[in-house]
Amino acid sequence: MIDLHCHVLPGIDDGPETIEGSLALARVASAAGTHTIVATPHVSAHYPNDPDTIARLVAELNERLVAEGIAVEVRAGAEIALTSALELPAEQLARLTLGGGRWLLIEPPFTPTASGIDAMLVDIARGGHGVVIAHPERCPAFHRDRTVLEFLVRAGMLTSITAGSLVGRFGGEVRRFALALVRDGLVHNVASDAHGATKRAPGMAEELGEAGLRPLAAWLTEEVPAAVLDGGEVPPPPRGAIEALRPRRSWPWQRR
Numbered sequence: 001m002i003d004l005h006c007h008v009l010p011g012i013d014d015g016p017e018t019i020e021g022s023l024a025l026a027r028v029a030s031a032a033g034t035h036t037i038v039a040t041p042h043v044s045a046h047y048p049n050d051p052d053t054i055a056r057l058v059a060e061l062n063e064r065l066v067a068e069g070i071a072v073e074v075r076a077g078a079e080i081a082l083t084s085a086l087e088l089p090a091e092q093l094a095r096l097t098l099g100g101g102r103w104l105l106i107e108p109p110f111t112p113t114a115s116g117i118d119a120m121l122v123d124i125a126r127g128g129h130g131v132v133i134a135h136p137e138r139c140p141a142f143h144r145d146r147t148v149l150e151f152l153v154r155a156g157m158l159t160s161i162t163a164g165s166l167v168g169r170f171g172g173e174v175r176r177f178a179l180a181l182v183r184d185g186l187v188h189n190v191a192s193d194a195h196g197a198t199k200r201a202p203g204m205a206e207e208l209g210e211a212g213l214r215p216l217a218a219w220l221t222e223e224v225p226a227a228v229l230d231g232g233e234v235p236p237p238p239r240g241a242i243e244a245l246r247p248r249r250s251w252p253w254q255r256r
């Protein structure tokens, strides 16, 4: 699996504090079946991280992973707060894409209203970037008005939900919303959003299995993120897999 959203780099956000913590996270991810982790440290007013620091830490961590014999490769990326994405110079934003491709991971605000979110995201996409919306299922604005998210997906944006959301780690409401988004074809990726080996731990397969989404697992955690890292178009989901999740309508005369 490819983990498209993971706070694996040491000491630059609310992820591991030391490189030992990063290695511990990578060990757990590897045991859970992850071969590639995209390092997505926060880039926000609170964590003003820059592409050079991220690249340097990715290189250091990869060196240590090889030395320790941990079969995980780390690629550079970022989780960019929506407001920061609008304020950053274009040249800097272009260097914060996922794996150097064309897609940016954008974190929508956790405010309760959606007013303006759609226009701001469209603005970023107009700059020539693909937009991956981070954990929309945890964003109160999308709970209040799901049509905003539907519009953004129709406009070509991708969504990446957190594996833990599927099994109730953020409460029942987030879980139900996440599953409804998957059933309605509004989810393209599931990532760990891990912050440490035990703090929101890495891994996606177990959660996908528990949520009954195994038929979509390879598409969500391998095929789509591989296309995102390549900077290409995302492949369609396996035929019939999403439809199969929807409850079948049964007419009274069909019931026995």
Ligand SMILES: [Fe+2]
Pocket (backbone or CB within 6 Å): 005, 007, 079, 193
């Ligand atoms: Fe995150």
